[in-house]
Amino acid sequence: MEYLKDSNWVWCPSWNSEDKEKPRIVFFRKSIDIDEKIKEAALHISADTRYKLYINGKFIEAGPSRGDLQIWFYDTIDIMPYLKDGINVIAVSVLRYPQDPEKGNHGMFRTPVPGLYVKGEIRTVSGKQFVLSADASWKCKKDDSVLFIREEERFAPLIIHENAIGNPELFGWKTDTYDDSLWDAARPYINKQISKAISPGNLYPRTIPFMYRKERQFSGVMDVKKSGYTGQDWADFINGKKTLKFPAETEEIIELDAGEEMTGYLKTEFCHGKGSKVQFLYSEAYVQNGFTGPEKIPVKKDRADNMNGHLQGYEDTYSVGGFGSPDMPETYEPYWFRTFRFIRLHIITGQEPLTLCSMHYEETGYPLQVQTEVTTSDNTLADIWDVSERTLRRCMHESYEDCPFYEQLQYIMDARQQILYTYAVSADDRLARKCLDDLKRSQRYDGLLNCCYPNCNPNVIPGFSVYYILMVYDHMMYFGDKKLIEEHMPAIHQILNFFDRNLTPQGYVGKIGGMNMETPFWSFIDWAEEWNDTTGMPPAGVNGPITMESLLYIYGLQHAAKLALFLDRREEAHRFSEKAEKVRNAVRTYCTGKNSMLQDGPGVEEYSQHCQVFAVLTDTVDTITGTGNLLETIKNKKYTQCTVAMCFYLFRALEKTGLYQYTNQYWEIWRNMVRNHCTTCVEAEAYARSECHGWGALILYELPCVTLGVRPAKPGFRKVRIAPTAGYLTHASGKVKTPVGDIQVSWKLEHGNCKVEYTVPEDIEVLPAPV
Known part of the structure; x- marks a missing residue:
């Protein structure tokens, strides 16, 4: 049978x-x-x-x-x-x-x-x-022979590190x-x-391609802490020019440089040396003495400053069996890939000499093919592009990842931006489709999604479910796949129903979350320094609702209406739009301060740039008021500022209000990363736990989609709008990869006018720039 x-x-x-x-x-x-x-x-x-x-x-x-x-x-x-x-x-x-x-x-x-x-x-x-x-x-x-160990006692989402024999x-x-x-x-x-x-x-x-693997060597030696060999000897070793033999009962400590933030499979080969112990410490950066913030993050300055800093990270330990020979060396290769920029190698030999035959790694990640290229009048943006492209690559494996070093989890807010960056540089939606499908399967009985998924644990940030709606909208605009939209609309309905059920009698979203680990749901918005003590949530949320969750609900309704129209569901679109207007009216009535700015919470005299940004994006305030409020937060830093995570939305509001020239001052966040020798984008300026966070690759969207102005004007990119936004720049040119082919754009400011030239694939209609 x-x-x-x-x-x-x-x-x-x-x-x-x-x-x-x-x-x-x-x-x-x-x-x-x-x-x-x-x-x-x-x-x-x-x-x-x-x-x-x-x-x-x-x-x-x-x-x-x-x-x-x-x-x-x-x-x-x-x-x-x-x-x-x-x-x-x-x-x-x-x-x-x-x-x-x-x-x-x-x-x-x-x-x-x-x-x-x-x-x-x-x-x-x-x-x-x-x-x-x-x-x-x-x-x-x-x-x-392999024991897997927790990377930290408090929070260990990976458990990939090893004690091996x-x-x-x-x-x-x-x-x-x-x-x-x-x-x-x-x-x-x-x-x-x-x-x-x-x-x-x-x-x-x-449903996705296999990860690529590329043979790599370390780029150099950072420091010889303790060794019988010189730095040149070690450089020759990592370049495959020589082996290194260590006498019995000796100690070696050496710090190696990969040259950039890396995700790769490490492979080390040994001969003899029974009883030797080898420790591999993986680190993203040199850190300083002291800690910052409630999470006690090490102080970070110049990430490559090995003179004043030290390495901190996670370890593998390998006890050498001693059975390797020059013809058939003993090999240690951790099971899962490692994230590192620097590695400290600590060798303690036993009673038998040890020969280190080789040490190299295979770079790995999603096979992203970056085909978009942009040059501008600001030469500093080229380095920011390089750092950002690497960031996106390191945060793409079998899913989008918040960070490859600490969690390797696919967070919705992070992934929405990473997906847009992927579309803008490669027009590849394979990992995006899997992401959308993953998130849809995470939907709870109450309609909300797990804030990161796949994830064996429940973790809910209510506002993150709205970013999923935006993901579906983005896919519609780039690829116009009606079947995909239809598959996701039921999940979108359930998300919006959750917020609808939690409206107060006044019509805004009530208190639906709080600080991380203190309430069932976490009302995270951004890692702003002023919000560190409340785990990334405006302090107004400790005792009551936060305005940002009402604004996010409005934003989700507005995008759901556009999705419904694409499916020819006009009554449904009208209902979404009606609900959005009712919530906007409630926010205007109960969340507007005496200064005409939106408060962080109804009746709470606390203000942030975030609420002013989303007030503009949702049209909750008129253009003149929104522009003035946004400008006030730019010029007066007493208002909580958007950090790396939220700069994408800040830049959208700057673009919408004609204030895009102020992006120059916000690019300083990234210029500082370059000055501090970061090779990838940090998680946040005041919360730089992660040195590689995908949401920071913002420039991959800004240059092709805003500076060159290439964006879909209709779903599926069959009609394109080419509307460059100069901001503070004087010229730009490049090639943008789109789902319908390459689009070339070049523009230059001449006597206050922007002269634009472009070429598009055949049969693609170019719509005029909006007035």
Whole structure:
């Protein structure tokens, strides 16, 4: 009977209750003797939680892409190029996280069924078949040599760092010379045990490309803290020109430079040296003594100042097994990629000399193809572009990420901006589509989305659900996919219904959240310095509603109305617009101070730039009032200012009010990053915990879409508007990649007039700039 047959899922028969409570690695192997010419060879593969596939000792791919308890992904891989005549070994390393989310990576779901899924076959020219599917013919063994550790006791969303021991019993386990006779036969799951209605049985094909891997070397030596070798010796080592031999019972401390913020798989090779201990400390920057803010973030100045600063970060520790030789070195490669700019290598040898043979890494990330290019009259913007492009790349893997170093979670507010940046430089929406689908699946019973997803833990920031509505709108304008919009409209309705249910009798949004960890929902708005003590929320929200949540609700209604119109749902669009107007009237009545500015909370005499920005964007105030209020916050810094996170919306308001020339002063935030030798954009000026935060790559949107003025005028980019905004610049030119092809624009200010030239693809209508 079908339900009693093997499911192509297998696991380790010795798996026990202790194994379930900590992250564990299990190795799987299958040998095939191929004696004929191969016609085709492919396999489908997945795992709970992660797999790494090797064929004949060579790494092939890692996966699966992140799913959840409703959807699980598998990969299809053509393995024919990696096979050879004779014995072939397919080897898979599976990392299984415990079901308790606090004991494993927050962004990777796991199910009650740990397992490896393989289905496939090899066909020869003569018609002979070799079955690859996972069954009892596969061998398996638990890897007891790696212990995964928490990066911090308080908050550890990754749990990817390792204490590892070199194990001679596993040396060469991926190759055809390895003896696996003592390994267990894998235990198959029958179909009855793997429900196809829920994860991991409900398998779906991968929707995004595989991550790229690029061989890289360290760029230099930052400091020789303690070593029997000179800095030049170490430079020759990292360039592959020599090996380094350390005597027994000695200590080496060296700090290496990758040259830029990096996400990569580190690989270090050793010979001999049994009992040596090697520690790898990964750091984004040199930090100063002392801390700042309630979260005690280290003080940061010049990120490359190794004379006055020190490295701080997370560590891997590897105890050398001593079984490596020059021909077959012992290798340590952490399972998950690492984020680093600098690495401190600390070696303590045991009773046997150790030879360090090599140390390099493979850069990895989403295969983003940046094709947009812009030059302007402000040469400083070129360095900001470089830093920002790198930031976007480092925050794109199998999902968009807030930061690659600390969390690797896909936050909605961050991702909305990152997606726009991606559209502007590459017109690639594959990761965006997955992001939208991920977020839709996170919807709660009350209509709100998890503020970051995939995430095994609940975490709700009410306003972030509005940014999801904006994401759907952005996709409509760039790609015009009605089917996608229709799929997301039910989720949009539920989000808006949540805010509607929480309106006060006066008509504005009531108190729906508070400070992080103190209320069920977190009313985060921005990491403004004045709001650090209230965890990124205006202090008005401690005791009552905040105006920003009403403004966000209005903004969401307005964009939902445009989505409804695109679907020809005019009555629905009218209802959204009517509701938006009612809430706007309530905000005008109850949240306007004596100075005509919007207050941070109804009747609370506290003001921020944020409320003035969104008052402009939502037309809650008229143009003259909005321009005056915004200008007041620019000239008077007593008002809480937008930080890196919110500058995208600030720049939209500056553009709308004709104040775009003031962007020059806000670009100083990024110029300071460059001066401080940042290679990626920091999380916030006053809260620089993360050195690489995707929302900071703002210039990737500003230069092509505003400075060159290339934006969709109608859904799907079939009609384009080319309306350059000069601001403080005098000329600009470049090529903008769009979903309908490349658009070239060049403009120059002459005697106060802007002379614009452009070329667009055939059949694309250019609409005149709005008056």
